[in-house]
Amino acid sequence: MAISPEIPVSEIDGALARVERAGSRLNHNDRRIIGGLLADVARRDSVQPHEILEWAEIRAILNDKKRNGPQKTTVLKRLLRASLLPTYTRAEQAFTASLAALSLHSKIKVEHTPYFEDMTVSVSFTYRGADELRAILESLEKLEGSELIKDALEAATNTD
């Protein structure tokens, strides 16, 4: 596990054990990813990993009786990543919301480049028969004039 020397491995292991006691069964990859995320947050905030697990949002995840282990693991990773990448997370959320508002045909997939590094958007779809293709092409017209990337990045920087 590549973690900073000022964050003792025992601290990371202790935090991961706490996560597992809450019902998450962590495989090797989960341990590497969550351990790394905890170390990065700990280093940024100058705290120990077990203190991060005391955050209200994280305690709520770990104590949530409605979620199973794998669900808790997924949400925990997402929350820690969002903590480390708050601006990117806001952009991603804005992009997803704008896309949902367009109500495109369910077969259409619209993606941005990793971390919005490029202004391009990729569109892909599969179809069966001329009718479905016609419906998809009609739906694609909703993308005309939309500024998905620009709007997402603007939303990310406007935190008011």
Add this chain to the structure above:
Amino acid sequence: MLWKPRQILIEAAVSTSPVTARIRDHWPDIPVRHVERIRDFSGDLGRSDLALAAQRGQSIKKCPGTTAYTCCDYYVLNLGIGCRLGCSYCFLNHYMNTPFTIYANTERVIDDARHYFGAHPARHFRVGSGEFIDSLDFEALAGVHEQLVPALSELPNVTFELKTKSDRVDSLLGLDHHGRTVISWSVNPEVIREREEVLTPSLAARLAAASRVVAAGYRVGFHFDPIIHFPGWESAYKEVVSAIFDLIPAGSIAWISLGALRFHPDLKPVIETRFPNSRLTTGELIRGLDGKFRYFITIRQQLFAQLNHFIRQRSPDVPIYLCMEGRDLARKAGVSGL
């Protein structure tokens, strides 16, 4: 100079070169080992050793830039590899077991430059010597640029740039440069220098050195690189811009570049291990199109737009360009390029 090598290895091919003689004169007490080729030396070698080697490969290369981002069409003179300044973000921190190497056959570099650039007389080249070494940190000792500056100044289609954080400019002041040499300083706010560039001269010392070379007729450049995003960055960088323009006439500034922090993922554990006080790895860093860590795009845009604004408040026409970024971002930040 505080740094002293543990030993000096000298390749046979450069044993009589002026650079070798000068370094040996400076450090008569340091143990010397004569070897045929450094690469064949089987003994213990590391960052505390100095190797004087012969440049056998291409001494002039196109700047490697980085994949997927715009290149500024720069050329690099490879005069050695290594730096004793030890800045936390430097890619040279990858080379833990490589001795500080200086290519001591400067005449070969000069010949290469004459051939390479002479073959394309209609093209203008920007070439620099500060990619793998600090151009000036070792200059007082090695005297490489004392040969290079006059020699390259005879090439009318070449602008030769020395990039440095050093304030050691004495040896440059009397050289014939014909206005074709630019001395450039990498700059950052003092708070960043104190934490991430601990062995480097202060910003004030660098600017005082810049002022001296301007008085000697050189043009100068400034590289805001790497720009660091931290609480209070705006006022800190504004102060740096003010300090530059308060001391250096805008007409003497050949260019200013802007480059935000970026580093190879392998460097992250190195920074965290070797520089425990560094805060570089705690920023909002994503993996860019080239795989390197860099700030999320909106943060970079803010950094560049604000720096561009600060500079433009002081000079409407000094050339500003972005280093290793995309054209879209340059446009959005309002940076026009060289």
